[in-house]
Amino acid sequence: MARPIKKGIDYFPLDVDFLSDIKIRKIMRACGSGSIPILISLLSNIYRDEGYYVAWDEDTAFLVADEVGTSEGSVEELVKKAIQVGFFDKTLFDNENILTSKGIQKRYKIAAYKKTNNAILKKYSLMTTETEFSTSETKKNGVSDDGNGVFDDESTQSKEKKRKVNKTKVNKDSKPRQNKFDEAQLSLANHLLNKILENNPDSRAAKHVDSWANTFRLMMEIDKRTIEQITYLIDWSQQHPFWRTNILSADALRKQYDRLVVLIKTEHEESKNKRQKTSGRKEVLPDWMDNPEVLPPKPQQVHTKSQEELDREVAEMKRKLKEAR
Numbered sequence: 001m002a003r004p005i006k007k008g009i010d011y012f013p014l015d016v017d018f019l020s021d022i023k024i025r026k027i028m029r030a031c032g033s034g035s036i037p038i039l040i041s042l043l044s045n046i047y048r049d050e051g052y053y054v055a056w057d058e059d060t061a062f063l064v065a066d067e068v069g070t071s072e073g074s075v076e077e078l079v080k081k082a083i084q085v086g087f088f089d090k091t092l093f094d095n096e097n098i099l100t101s102k103g104i105q106k107r108y109k110i111a112a113y114k115k116t117n118n119a120i121l122k123k124y125s126l127m128t129t130e131t132e133f134s135t136s137e138t139k140k141n142g143v144s145d146d147g148n149g150v151f152d153d154e155s156t157q158s159k160e161k162k163r164k165v166n167k168t169k170v171n172k173d174s175k176p177r178q179n180k181f182d183e184a185q186l187s188l189a190n191h192l193l194n195k196i197l198e199n200n201p202d203s204r205a206a207k208h209v210d211s212w213a214n215t216f217r218l219m220m221e222i223d224k225r226t227i228e229q230i231t232y233l234i235d236w237s238q239q240h241p242f243w244r245t246n247i248l249s250a251d252a253l254r255k256q257y258d259r260l261v262v263l264i265k266t267e268h269e270e271s272k273n274k275r276q277k278t279s280g281r282k283e284v285l286p287d288w289m290d291n292p293e294v295l296p297p298k299p300q301q302v303h304t305k306s307q308e309e310l311d312r313e314v315a316e317m318k319r320k321l322k323e324a325r
Contacts (some may be wrong), residue, residue, distance in 0.1 A: 006323060009111045012047040014040075023085045031078045037068040038078050039087075042099060052108040053100035053124055056093065102126040181213035185220065188230055189213040189250060194249060195238035205248065212250035219254050232286055233260055 018024060019036075027035050041064045046054045054060060056079065058072075065072045079099065082088050088099045105126055112118040120127065169291075181189075189212035196203050219225045228254070237247040237260060247253050 008048045008051045009108065010048075012043065012111065012156065013107060023082075023087045026085045027078065027081050027087065031074070034068075034070060034074065035078050035081075038064060038070065038075055039082070041067050042079075042082075046099065046104060047108065047111075051112060051118075052105045052120055053092075053098045056097050056099050092124060092126070096124065098124065100124060100126070130159070136268065181210075181217040184227060185216040186210075186213040188216045188227065188234070190249060191231065192234050192238075192253070194236055199238060199244050203248075208249060213252035215254055219250075219257075221245045223254070225256070225257070231255065236260070236264060 015021075019028075024036075024039070027039070031038075042054070045060065045064065046052065060077075061072045061075045065075045079088070083090050083093050088103065089101050092098055092100055104122055109120070109127070172243065186209070189209045192212060193205055195211055196205055216230060219230060220227070233253060234247075237243040237253065243256075243260065247256065247260075
């Protein structure tokens, strides 16, 4: 025995502007927010059973009410309002006691264009011709070849596949993300370039200026470095006999930042007295060098007693022991 041919469809489109439709708004204003599940239940019954209409009687009202958990009176009032505002066709309701509309029939024809039994009964048809829908629209939806189950290319799985394909195309075709540096960060990059060129006029680092500016942006936004701090380290590193051959990019400066600051302070402390004796001049470091957030805290100095003090303490201890005897 042949399997009975299914009349209805498994999916129906629900427009994203469904709630913005003037007819829906009028229904909601008259019947309340609980009217939406009733409408969706009615549409589901229409598309699932006959595909483009449902017979309206007491049983239909009961089934819909039972499905959404409301009273049959609420369903009946909503149907009356839906007919009044033109959501369902009034003529066919009065003459044939069915719920349908031209929009419902058009969506059914689009979704079921491959079904072998997708014809609409002439007495129920609100379309001027059987071909009153565009061929391009039918290609957006598909129906299995056995004429029963309907699948929608806009289903969740299909949309997910489409998103993945589009994402892949964007990744392949789009240009790299533009850097978001400002004039100050670009100025730092040019300053580093000039210092490098002073040491090596043949350097080809000019092509990296934009990338360096973006690195300086990261240093300021993420590492919380200031323009003064970055400028100082650029100048110091490019004057140092060792580091000017190693700090040849903004990335290198960022990577070695903490190490350079520690080195600057260490060298300053070690040579401070020597410079004062030879030249009488005291070199002053920037105020931020003493900021505890920039460098680890200085080790506490341990007070060392003189030999004379130690001798006096030993003599005092011996005297107290002698007296105790």
